[in-house]
Amino acid sequence: MIFNSIEFFVFLFLVYVLYWGILKKKHTAQNILLLVASYIFYGWWDWRFLSLILLSTIVDYFVGMQIDKQSSHSKRKQWLWVSVLFNVGLLGFFKYYNFFVESWIEMFEVMGYSIKSTWTLKVILPVGISFYTFQTMSYSFDIYYKKLKPTKDFLSFAAFVSFFPQLVAGPIERASNLLSQITNKRTFSYNQSVSGLKLILWGLFKKIVIADALAPIVDDVFANYSTYPASSLILGVVLFSFQVYGDFSGYSDIAIGTAKLFGIELMSNFKFPNFSRNVAEYWQRWHVSLSTWFRHYIYIPLGGSRVSKLKSVRNIIIIFLVSGFWHGANWTFIFWGAFHAVAFIPVFLLGRNTIYKNTVVGEHSIFPSFLEIGQVLLTFAIVTFSRIFFRSESITDAFGFIRRIFENFSYSEYLHPMGYRMIDYYVLIVLFVIYEYIIRKDERSPFKFKSKYIRFLAYAVVIFFMLLFYDSGFDRSFIYFQF
Structure with a gap:
């Protein structure tokens, strides 16, 4: 189901009427409706991939609870790695498996060896997987960095992960903003x-x-x-x-x-x-939720701009290469990311990246x-x-x-x-x-x-x-x- 379709607006009207008409004062029922509606919305493409969203939801809900329970920093980090490896592994298999296999085969062909491409699989890319895996990971990261307490309300958490308006193409929301609104009661506002x-x-x-x-x-x-x-x-x-x-x-x-x-x-x-x-301002205005995600969870942990200029440049290059790779399993996106890194670095070195x-x-x-x-x-x-x-x-x-x-x-x-x-x-x-x-x-x-x-x-x-x-x-x- 896509936003610019008649089916979506019929669906939206029905959910809206149920949400504010019948379930106006029933907070839990509203969240159940949001969850069911979100799964219907996503399942409209291919219901089989609903299992991936549910699995990602269960893993990060459980991981969040475990991170919060640990007093040892090393054990907190171990549980964080469970979330990262699971979500990146999920994303890597469905989005990048064939890319790595084909790149490996091409490398050997350049060296003069011929390898049959029997390792490639007919993998279908689940819609929105890059978005909801990053959203669930951000929940685990925020608990790890003690910026957020885990919720015990699995229903609200599941609605947060699958919230249909932003499920398949963002914005990539942080739990501190979206989950808090889902767990709290909402009141109807005409304006x-x-x-x-x-x-x-x-x-x-x-x-x-x-x-x-x-x-x-x-x-x-x-x-x-x-x-x-x-x-x-x-x-x-x-x-x-x-x-x-x-x-x-x-x-x-x-x-x-x-x-x-x-x-x-x-x-x-x-x-x-x-x-x-300038290019720096462009990245403060384009796809803000993704830029913010990379800044908070990769750039700053690497040292951000608080380290030496050389290491800061390294961090910028990493961020843009990862951003390019996030967009797709193709060397074109990696070149695109590298190009933006080259365009961004002079702005950074001149100190004009935040003006x-x-x-x-x-x-x-x-x-x-x-x-x-x-x-x-x-x-x-x-x-x-x-x-x-x-x-x-x-x-x-x-x-x-x-x-x-x-x-x-x-x-x-x-x-x-x-x-x-x-x-x-x-x-x-x-x-x-x-x-x-x-x-x-x-x-x-x-x-x-x-x-x-x-x-x-x-x-x-x-x-x-x-x-x-x-x-x-x-x-x-x-x-x-x-x-």
């Missing part, structure tokens, strides 16, 4: 529900009108890059930047909005990253300065270039794509594969960027205007474009489901 519906509407707009509308163009350019001139290749990768942003941030908005309908607040996962003024942490572009003015415009465009260009690796099917294709740009640096008008006018898409992207700049100070309130007439105009325009682009793939899956 919170309305706020949630607004975020759902905005998320659907980004998914349908931006991501899904651009997908055929991006697919065509990357599938046929050897036949296109540089101008079309550059156009394709720029549009992919908007596609992946619209797709993933759209999912996050729908997830946050859906959680609000049930009286639960999730963390923000995107904070207008396209307006970042934009609490500000937005054009902080005190209507328009950004020329310097800010230049910084934003440069950062966007760096990030967009890296996405050639992110989108390509293989390293060979990625370098072939780049080589084609420089070897055939020419211009010709790109024609939409479905025969639509490209000017419509250019205008749409420009309007989208302008609108996001207007609302850039609050990612959770996309329709926050003082004038009710402007608000209703914004609603009307958004709905109009959604209806207009409906035929471009209303039920197209989300990109990050593959991770």
Whole structure:
């Protein structure tokens, strides 16, 4: 079941009515409903993989209790390793087993030996496994670091692990935020529900009108890059930047909005990253929950930036390589992570990695300065270039794509594969960027205007474009489901 499907909205309506209508004052019953609804939601793809979620839930619930019981630091660490090895092992088998086997075979072939690929398995990647394994691990980590006490309420913990709005693509929540809300009673708030519906509407707009509308163009350019001139290749990768942003941030908005309908607040996962003024700021605004996870559980334990510059650089490289590998079992993602490490390190060494942490572009003015415009465009260009690796099917294709740009640096008008006018898409992207700049100070309130007439105009325009682009793939899956 995906967010941009009719089935989901029928499902959501039924769960919402049961949750606030029949079970309004029954906290335990509400949690049972959330758990059952979450398992139905996930099982809609393949019910067999529900066993993995249940197993991960049982292991980390038990591990959390055991870590808290131990007075010995070594025994606490041993139990933590149980959680890490189980979850990483689960993730490693389903996501990376064939990658390691195939890489091993290729290495021997380079050395002149031929090995039959009989070791590979037909392993299906369970949707969302990268997300819920990290979420359950964070629970064990927080108990180990004594930032959290384990819960004895297995029902609430199971609902925390499988909470359907953010189960398959985040945000990756920490128990200190999400579990605490599930264990406590919720009260109905009209304003919170309305706020949630607004975020759902905005998320659907980004998914349908931006991501899904651009997908055929991006697919065509990357599938046929050897036949296109540089101008079309550059156009394709720029549009992919908007596609992946619209797709993933759209999912996050729908997830946050859906959680609000049930009286639960999730963390923000995107904070207008396209307006970042350097690569460090970009990573403070893009996929915030994952960046935060890596910072808290890998970067800081390694010493973070409190160690020598050389070790800090080492830590940065590790974080980005792990981040790349987390995204997928392909060398393209590792190159993508390495590229971002190379782009991030100069910003860190110059001490400019935190200067934009609490500000937005054009902080005190209507328009950004020329310097800010230049910084934003440069950062966007760096990030967009890296996405050639992110989108390509293989390293060979990625370098072939780049080589084609420089070897055939020419211009010709790109024609939409479905025969639509490209000017419509250019205008749409420009309007989208302008609108996001207007609302850039609050990612959770996309329709926050003082004038009710402007608000209703914004609603009307958004709905109009959604209806207009409906035929471009209303039920197209989300990109990050593959991770």
